[in-house]
Amino acid sequence: MSLLKVTNLSKEYKGGTKALSNVNFSVDEGEFISIIGPSGAGKSTLLRCINRMIDATSGEIIFDGVNVMSLGKNELRKLRTKIGMIFQHYNLVFRLSVIENVLHGRLGYKNTLDGILGKHKEEEKIQAFKIIDKLGLNEQAYKRCDELSGGQKQRVGIARALIQNPRLVLCDEPIASLDPNASKIIMDHLKSINKEMGITCLLNLHQVDVAMKYSDRIIGINSGKIVYDGSAKSLTREK
């Protein structure tokens, strides 16, 4: 059984923009897939439909045997602990420290931000520090996120996703705001959580060369439709 199966997915925004038209693909556990395509192709819309940040217009999304589009509020919260999301602009709480942002991930979007550290069990904090260490952010643990570089901010984004023990991590243009050096560090971390922890990764990327270097499989999207789905190698051959 695949981890994620998207069937005939379409999304039409208010105002009439058809961002996705009958998109079909499935993802097996452990895959590392990049979605590529020009700006406005529908990549971001697709990821946002999968974790229900927005509602698709029609079609079906099955994740881990669950029909994502029919979930109520509480079930959605549970879904989002299994699906981590990483954003181009990090979406951190910038006035809070690294450790607070990472622990906040575990709160599952519900608690108020104040007193986050106080509310956490010791074992949760230990786990958070382990993840921070893995991402090389030890020295930054108590720094406010607005004092970090872009690459460090994105590592916090990854740490915040990881603390929930996700099965799938969705990355919406994770390196689009970073320089090549920071980009490489982020891509290497994503590859390592995939290979070492077995977490399935689905990324939107507009750097085709990066997508081909890191991915097992590439999905090409143009005007809301899948125009390529295959290995990075055969994409090279076609070019």
Ligand code: ADP
């Ligand atoms: P990509 O991520 O590939 O750049 P998007 O999914 O962001 O593409 O956008 C796909 C299309 O949907 C574009 O035409 C975009 O302008 C439109 N779109 C995206 N978000 C919205 C929105 N909230 N409301 C209306 N149209 C949107």
Ligand code: ADP
């Ligand atoms: P970014 O690249 O920083 O993610 P985008 O331009 O893709 O920024 O989108 C920023 C926000 O604007 C998103 O919430 C998206 O849904 C919305 N958006 C994008 N395109 C449109 C559009 N054509 N009409 C309305 N909202 C849009």
